[in-house]
Amino acid sequence: MGSRHADRLAVHGATSSRGLYGSTPGRHVARAGAAELVGTFVLVLAGTATAMGWLVGQAPGYDLLAVVLAFGLALTALAAGLGHVSGCHLNPAVTLGLASAGRFPWKAVPVYLGAQLVGAVLASLAVWAMYGPAAREDAGLAVTLPAEGVSDVRALLVEALITFVLVLVVMSVATDDRAPAAIAPVAAGAALAVCIFVAAPITGGAVNPARAFGPAVVAGNLTSLWVYFAGPILGGVLAALLYGKVFARTEAPS
Template sequence: MVDTTTARTGLYGSNIGANMLAAAVAETVGTFILVYGGTAVAVAAALQRPVAGPAYDSLATPLAFGLALLAVVAAVGHVSGGHVNPAVTLGLAATGSFPWRYVPAYLIAQLVGAVLGALATWATFGAPGRDQVALAATVPGPGVGVGTAVLVEALVTFVLVFVVVSVATDDRVHSSLAPIAVGAGLAVAVLVAGPVTGGAANPARALGPALVAGEFTSLWVYIVAPLIGGIAAAVVYDRFLAKGRAPE
């Protein structure tokens, strides 16, 4: 008899229950790639370092995060579901699409991966990367109040998780589109929120650099707001769109 609970636990066709260790390792490595790929470019931009030629503008960081997530989903999505974000994990769990018993392992793996990613960025840029720009830790921009920061982080995480849930859990969407859509969703989130909050849209992405750099300014915002936005997105899709029929 097929274990239907296990069969529906994973995004992108993954079967989490088959090998929890593999899933946890995939989440750790995936989050490492996301955080290292994104924060390294953000640190380089903040330090005004050139990349393969002239110095680049503010588009580099959103593109780096988006491309990193695209690569991660393509690489490990079939193993762990490629959550690499507590907002995705908890959003899916809240709607019954991911077993709560797997949540602690995923959250730990994501945090470990984020810390390792921040350490790699520190190793790449040395003291200036940590001491001058705090390894691209997310903090509210000048003049941005706490209320605005919470709202913006919740909104952009809603956008990201809505895209993730829609393309990864609904078999009406072709699987080949998922990595591109998810990567684009994160790029849009960072483009929108970058000037306001730094554009975390992911508690793990915020916690990794913050812990390594010792930058805890308004850190709670980057934990609470993305979780609110992510859970809301998963609930909206699950309640109103998941069971709808495709247009004829």
């Protein structure tokens, strides 16, 4: 088994040159950027619009579970539908993590980051239009903030930890030829759902600088926004480097 794996590495490399979900990094950057914008728009819209139904009381049956499912299912559907187009990063922490690990071209990073942030802002504007003034004034468009008594440093560590988990899972199932390709979107969506469940009581569970950025900008509440950039990016980069340098070159003992 070891010799077969060595032969495969020699031909394809540990994780091959493909991007997430079988995409080709660096090709058709403008089109890929458009897919990132649309995908991030849909992801942030799905989760924060569901949160609005809960927070402004227009959907009494909604709760944290509904919000978590909306984010997780949206990512699953988007990864399956757009993954082959852009890699379906939808998250600056994923993009920067992949680039740091040499799995995504740095020249395409500004396009992806810009598309993700713009998509998130447009989603928050759409949620505001859907739910009216109460969504912005009373519920802050579901902006993520540290819970009462939680310091920015603790919030940063929590966001770094959960994003580390998300990016580690995404790297393992969506870039490694040894993982079954069909399971990748489901695994990514499930990982996002688990991460939000874990962090929501402490930080709101952004797991994504773009998800934090859109509501914060449109609601005009930039409190602790730096936490939701620094934490996820730190966690994402560490996870990508760990997988690329260690786990991608390893397999179970035979």
